[in-house]
Amino acid sequence: MTQLTDEELIAQWRTQPAPLLGLLHAFHDRDGYLSEEALRTIAKGLRIPLADLFGTVTFYHHFARAAGGLQAPRVCTGPVCSLRGGQELLDALQDQGATAMPCAGRCDEPVPILQGHTVLIAHNHNQLTNQPTDQPTLLPPPNPGHIEECVFREIRQPGRNTLNGYRATGGYEGLTRAVTTMQPPDVVEHIRLSKLAGRGGAGFPTGLKWKAVAEAPGSPKTIVCNADEGEPGCFKDRAILDYDPYAVIEGMTIAAYATGATRGFIYLRYEYPATFKLLEQCIADAYQAGLLGQQILGADFQFDLYVRRGAGAYICGEEGSLLNSLEGKHPFPRNRPPFPVTHGFEDLPTAVNNVETLASVPQIMRRAPEWYHGLGLNGHAGTKLISLSGDIQRPGNYEVPFGLPLKTLLYDWAGGPLPGRSIQAVSMAGLSGGFLAQDALESATIDEPSIRSKGSMLGAAGMIVFDDSRDMVAVAHNAMSFFAHESCGKCFPCRIGTQRLMERLDGVGPTNLDEWLAEVNDLGQTMKAVSACGLGMGAPLVVESLVRYFPERTKMHVERRLK
Ligand SMILES: Cc1cc2nc3c(=O)[nH]c(=O)nc-3n(C[C@H](O)[C@H](O)[C@H](O)COP(=O)(O)O)c2cc1C
Ligand code: SF4
Numbered sequence: 001m002t003q004l005t006d007e008e009l010i011a012q013w014r015t016q017p018a019p020l021l022g023l024l025h026a027f028h029d030r031d032g033y034l035s036e037e038a039l040r041t042i043a044k045g046l047r048i049p050l051a052d053l054f055g056t057v058t059f060y061h062h063f064a065r066a067a068g069g070l071q072a073p074r075v076c077t078g079p080v081c082s083l084r085g086g087q088e089l090l091d092a093l094q095d096q097g098a099t100a101m102p103c104a105g106r107c108d109e110p111v112p113i114l115q116g117h118t119v120l121i122a123h124n125h126n127q128l129t130n131q132p133t134d135q136p137t138l139l140p141p142p143n144p145g146h147i148e149e150c151v152f153r154e155i156r157q158p159g160r161n162t163l164n165g166y167r168a169t170g171g172y173e174g175l176t177r178a179v180t181t182m183q184p185p186d187v188v189e190h191i192r193l194s195k196l197a198g199r200g201g202a203g204f205p206t207g208l209k210w211k212a213v214a215e216a217p218g219s220p221k222t223i224v225c226n227a228d229e230g231e232p233g234c235f236k237d238r239a240i241l242d243y244d245p246y247a248v249i250e251g252m253t254i255a256a257y258a259t260g261a262t263r264g265f266i267y268l269r270y271e272y273p274a275t276f277k278l279l280e281q282c283i284a285d286a287y288q289a290g291l292l293g294q295q296i297l298g299a300d301f302q303f304d305l306y307v308r309r310g311a312g313a314y315i316c317g318e319e320g321s322l323l324n325s326l327e328g329k330h331p332f333p334r335n336r337p338p339f340p341v342t343h344g345f346e347d348l349p350t351a352v353n354n355v356e357t358l359a360s361v362p363q364i365m366r367r368a369p370e371w372y373h374g375l376g377l378n379g380h381a382g383t384k385l386i387s388l389s390g391d392i393q394r395p396g397n398y399e400v401p402f403g404l405p406l407k408t409l410l411y412d413w414a415g416g417p418l419p420g421r422s423i424q425a426v427s428m429a430g431l432s433g434g435f436l437a438q439d440a441l442e443s444a445t446i447d448e449p450s451i452r453s454k455g456s457m458l459g460a461a462g463m464i465v466f467d468d469s470r471d472m473v474a475v476a477h478n479a480m481s482f483f484a485h486e487s488c489g490k491c492f493p494c495r496i497g498t499q500r501l502m503e504r505l506d507g508v509g510p511t512n513l514d515e516w517l518a519e520v521n522d523l524g525q526t527m528k529a530v531s532a533c534g535l536g537m538g539a540p541l542v543v544e545s546l547v548r549y550f551p552e553r554t555k556m557h558v559e560r561r562l563k
Contacts, residue, residue, distance in 0.1 A: 003030055004026075004030070006027075006038075006041045006045075009023060009026045009027065009030070010023070010041065010042070010045035010046075012026070013026065013045075013046075014045060014046065016306070017263060017265075017306060018265060018306065018308055018326045018327065018328070018345075019046060019328065020042075020046060020048070020056075020327075020328030021308045021309060021310070021311065021325065021326070021328070022308060022309075023042055023045070023046065024042065024057065024063060024311070025309055025311070027041075027042065028063055028064070028070060029070070029117075032064070032067065032068055032069065032070040032071060033064040033065060033066055033067050033068065033069040033070055034057060034063050034064065034065055035067075039053055039054060039057065046328065048328065052329075052330065055330055056328070056329070056330050056331070059313060059330065059331060059488075060270075060310070060311035060312050060313050061074075061101060061102070061311070061312030061313065062074070062101075062114075062270045062311045062312035063311050063312075068097075070116055071115060071116050072096065072097040072098065072099060072115070073093050073096055073097070073098040073099075073113045073114070073115045073120070074098065074099050074100070074101040074113065074114045074115070075089050075090040075093060075098050075099070075100060075101065075111065075112075075113050076100075076101055076102075076103060076104040076106070076111055076112050076113070077090055077100040077101070077102070078102055078103025078104065078107070078232045078233075078482070079103065079232050079233065079427075079431060079464055079475070079478050079479060079482070080103070080107040080232070080233060080389045080390055080464055081103070081104075081107070081111045081112075082478055083390060083391070083466075083470070084110075084111055085111065086100075086111045087100075089111055089113070089122055092122075093113070093122075098113075101114065101271070101312065102230070102232070102312075102314060102482060102485065102486065103230070103231075103232035103233065103482075104119075104271040105229050105230075105234065105235045105237075105238055105269065105271055105272065106119070106138075106235060106238075106271075107232075107233055107234075107235055107387065107389035107390075107395070107462075107464070108138065108235065108387075108388075108389050108395040108396050108397075109121070109138075110122075112271075114271060114273075117273040118273070119271075119273065119274070138235065138238060138239045138242060138243075138396070138397065139155070139156060139239070139243055140152050140155060140156070140239055140243075140396060140397045140398070140399070141394070141396055141398075142156065143398070143399060144398070144412070144413040144414075145400070145404070145408070145412070145413055147399075147400070147401055147404075148375055149383065149399045150360050150363045150364070150372060150375060150382065150383050150399070151240065151244075151247075151356055151359050151360055151363070151383065151385055151399055152385070152397075152399045153363055154169045154170060154171075154244065154247075155239070155240070155243045155244045155247075156243075157169045160243060160244055160246075161242065161243055161244065161245055161246070161278065161282070162285075163246065163282070163285045163286065163289060163291075166244075166246040166247075170366060171246050171247070171250060171362070172246075172250055172291065172362075173362070173365075173366050174250060174254060174361065174362035174363065174364070174365030174366045175250050175253055175254050175257070175291075175296075175297065175362065175365070176297060177365055177366065178254050178257055178258070178365055179257055179296065179297050179299045179301060180297065180299070184214060184257055184258050184259070184260065185214070185258075187254065187257060187258040187365070188207055188210045188211050188214060188258045188259075189207065190207075190364070190365065190369050191206050191207040191210060191258070191361065191364065191365075191369075192205065192206075192207025192208060192210075192211065192369075193207070193369035193370075193373075194207070194364045194369035194370075194371075194372040194373055194381070194382070195369075195372070195373040195381035195382060196357065196360055196361070196364060196372060196381075196382060197357075197381075197382075198353065198354055198357050199354045199355075199356035199357045199360070199384065199385070199460065199461075200226055200317075200353070200354030200356075200357065200460055201231070201354075201429065201432070201459040201460045201534070202534075203448055206353065206357055206361075209341060209351055209353070210255060210258050210259050210351055212339075212341035212342070212349075213259040213260075213261065213341050213349045213350065213351045214258065214259045214260055216341060216342045216349035217349075218342075218347075218348045218349050219260070219262070219348065219349075220261070220262045220263055220348065221259055221260050221261035221262065221263075221348060221349045221350065221351075222261055222263050222264060222265070222344060222345040222346075222348065222349070222350040222351075223252045223255045223256050223259070223261045223263075223264040223265075223303075223350070223351050223353070224264065224265050224266075224267060224319075224322065224323070224326070224340075224344070224345060224350055224351070224352045224353070225248055225252055225264070225265070225266040225267065225353060225354075225355060225358055226267060226317060226319065226322060226352055226353065226354050226355070227241060227248075227266050227267055227268040227269065227272075227355050228267055228268075228269045228310055228316050228317035228322060229269050229272075229317065229355070230269060230313075230314035230315075230316070230317045230486075231314070231317065231429070231430030231431065231432060231459070231460050231462055232430050232431045232462065232464070232479075232482060233387060233389055233390075233427060233430040233431060233462030233463065233464040234387045234430045234460050234461075234462035235387045235389075235397065235462075236355075236356060236385040236386070236387045236397045236460075236461070236462075237354070237355035237356060238272055238275060239385075239397045240355050240356060240359045240385075241268075241272070241275045241278070241279065241355060242274070242275055242278065244359060245275075245278060245279055245282045246282060246286070247358075247359040247362055247363075248266070248355055248358050248359050249282060249283065249286055249291075249292070249305065250291075250361070250362045251353075251357075251358030251359055251360070251361035251362055252264045252266075252303075252305065252353075252358055253291065253292065253296065253303050253305075254361050254362065254365055255351055255353065255358065255361065256301075256303040257296075257301055257303075259349070259351055261303065261349075261350075261351065262302050262303060262304065263303070263304050263305075263306075264303060264304070264305045264306070265305075265306050265307070265308055265326060265345070266279060266305070266306070266307045266308070267308055267310060267316070267322050267325070267326060268307055268308070268309055268310065269309075269310050269312075270309055270310050270311050270312045271312070276307060276309055279307045280307055283305050283306075283307065286305075292304065292305050308326060310325065313325075313331060313486070313488075314482075314486035314535075315331060315332075315333065315486060315487075315488040315533075315535060316331050318333045318533050318534065318535070319340055319352040320332075320333040320334030320335075320336065320340070320533070321333045321334075321488065321533075322352065323340060323344055323345055323350065323352070326345060327345065327346065331488070332488055332490045333488065333490065333532055333533040335532065340352050354460070356385050360372070360382070360383075375401055376401050376402040376403055376447075377401045377402065377403030377404060377445075378403040378445070379403070380401070380402035380403040380447045381402065382401075382402060383399050383400060383401050383402065384399070384400055384402055384446065384458070384461050385397055385398070385399050385400075385461065386398045386399075386400055386409060386446065386461045386462075386463055387430075387461065387462045387463065388409070388410075388414050388463050388465070389462070389463070389464050389465070390426075390427075390463075390464040390465035390466055390467075391417060391418055391421060391423070391465045391466060391467035391469075391470070392410065392414050392415065392416070392417065392418075392423075392465040393414060393415030393416060393417070393418060394413075394414045394415045395414070396414075398413055398414070400413075400446050402446060402447045403445050403446065403447050404445060404446045405444070405445050405446075406426070406436070406441060406444040406445065406446055407441060407442060409446065410423060410426070410441070410465070417465070417467050418467060421467040421468055421469060422467060422468050423441065423465055423466075423467055423468075424437060424466050424467055424468045424470060424472065425437040425441075425465075425466045425470075425472060425475075425545075425549065425550075426441060426463050426464065426465050426466070427462070427463060427464040427466070427479075428451055428456040428457060428458060428459065428461075428463065429456070429457050429458060429459025429460060429461065429462065429538070430459065430460060430462030430464075431462075431464070431479045431482060431483075431542065432457070432459055432534065432535075432538035432539070432541065433451070433456040433457040433458065433459055433538065433541055434455070434456050434541035434542045434543075434544055434545030434546075435456070435466075435472070435475075435542075435545040435546070435549065436451070436454055436456055436545070436549075437545070437549035437550070438549055440454040440456075440549075446458065446461075455541070455544060455545065455548060456541060456545060457538070457541070459538075471553075472546060472549075472550045472553055473505060473546065473550075473553055473554070473557045476505050476542050476543060476545075476546045477502065477505035477506055479542045480498060480501050480502040480505050480539065480542055480543070481502050483498045483502075483535060483538075483539040483542075484498035484499050484501075484502045486535065487535060487536065487539075488535075490532060491530070491531055491532045491536065493526050493527045493530050493531055493536060494527055494531045494532070494533075494535060494536025494539070497523045497524075497526065497527040497531075497536065497539070497540075498527075498536070498539050500523055501520060501523055501524070501539065501540065501542075501543055504516065504519065504520050504523075504543070505543070505546075505557075507557070507560065510558070511558060511559055511560055512558070513554075513555050513558050513559065516558040517547065520540075520543050520547075523540070524540030524543060524544060525540075527539065527540050528540055
């Protein structure tokens with residue numbers, strides 16, 4: 001294939017919406033790195049100050065700045081992979097120029113290595129083997145509780161990730177119903193009555209978000225699918241996108257009809273290269289079939305959809321940061337208010353929704369709203385995908401009804417701990433919610449009120465299991481290192497606080513327990529009170545849960561007594 005010249009690449013991307021990420025990737029893919037000259041050309045072509053572009057590009061992990069950098073292996077050393085030898089693998093691949101990458105969203109698979117656009121696994125710690133990334137391996141197992149599902153309802157149908165297969169299994173019935181029998185406000189009301197709430201972590205009611213976008217002045221309006229999935233221990237969105245991509249595309253199209261949006265973006269994390277190719281194909285096929293573009297399903301309704309790849313930065317999952325990243329700005333979170341519903345992409349009304357939220361929508365639109373909220377237990381509405389990983393017999397993605405006892409998931413559905421072991425702690429919200437342990441594991445149910453009442457949060461619902469062989473101080477230190485690394489640095493309490501907490505978990509600081517506790521408490525309270533986004537607010541929960549559930553181990557750590 002002939003390579004495009006600089007001028008051709010610029011000409012190709014300059015007229016596209018949200019061009020910077022696409023253009024950077026085009027140069028990066030072509031040259032294997034981003035040279036000084038490439039940055040100068042891009043800055044000139046898109047009229048971005050070179051200094052700003054340099055700052056933005058170097059913020060992302062995956063843009064290589066040295067020749068050959070794209071081909072250097074990047075090894076996952078996230079919290080689950082580090083339980084399985086990720087660090088040792090990284091050390092073994094040093095002679096190939098390997099670098100560490102934070103959680104790559106494959107926590108139920110062997111430690112992944114990203115090289116170029118291929119995901120590899122290693123045998124014997126130095127022989128890399130091509131993983132068949134065009135055949136995703138994460139198909140969720142049949143629901144072990146035999147409980148009615150929403151998101152995973154059709155995902156195991158063969159061919160579901162092709163347009164024909166999707167349509168043959170109920171796909172596009174929801175959009176057809178919406179467009180041919182309902183007015184946009186009725187669709188908003190249908191979703192509101194279903195009690196669907198955001199599955200990306202914050203749990204904001206989806207119907208209310210869409211109503212706000214529909215009623216906000218300004219156009220064009222935008223739907224953004226947040227597929228950044230950077231939270232360690234979360235890999236549910238990848239399963240949906242790999243096996244049921246049209247559910248997300250249909251969900252976005254329904255959202256567009258309901259809100260009056262005419263353009264959409266899927267912001268996909270860099271570490272899912274095969275998913276990127278699949279989505280591009282699916283979108284092309286949907287255009288071909290008249291399910292995207294002008295006059296969708298013959299109605300006076302238009303929606304254009306684009307995929308943009310991130311470049312490796314956890315903070316880009318935060319919606320303000322994501323919008324800045326899409327706009328080609330430095331991906332700091334935005335101050336709020338105003339919120340994206342009125343001032344989102346290009347300062348215009350925008351609905352940012354998680355993959356799981358959007359994938360729920362077509363199934364809800366096929367049925368009555370009561371069907372969806374009735375799926376939950378004990379008055380909780382709907383279902384939640386849980387990504388379960390770590391020291392557990394059957395890791396994977398599970399769709400649970402809200403209100404399910406946590407121990408039912410851990411022991412009955414996922415088989416409990418590995419032979420001869422017991423479960424010591426389970427992280428919540430990926431890592432952002434700290435851990436639950438002891439009695440809380442017995443009594444918690446999987447819903448936000450229950451988990452919050454125990455000092456944690458459910459969030460996007462990654463759960464990492466740690467058995468009794470794990471040192472929880474080391475686990476907490478690993479988690480805090482992640483937050484310190486990924487803090488964007490915009491606000492002082494989080495930038496410095498995550499570093500100080502990481503040091504305190506690494507044996508730096510007071511050796512008197514009361515002094516140590518006063519210090520970490522002060523740091524945590526300040527971070528929670530004044531951090532600008534959820535990263536700085538959530539990180540202290542890691543230390544809080546360590547102190548709450550493992551006081552003896554904390555004391556030994558502080559007093560420098562070996563375990
Ligand atoms: C540090 C941080 C990281 C986040 N990462 C993600 C993410 O990877 N995916 C996601 O959907 N939401 C993420 N969120 C939540 C988004 O800001 C936003 O609430 C969500 O995309 C809205 O969609 P929903 O209403 O459908 O949940 C993150 C939030 C914070 C504070
Ligand atoms: S809380 Fe942390 S991650 Fe969030 S804006 Fe502030 S510095 Fe950035």
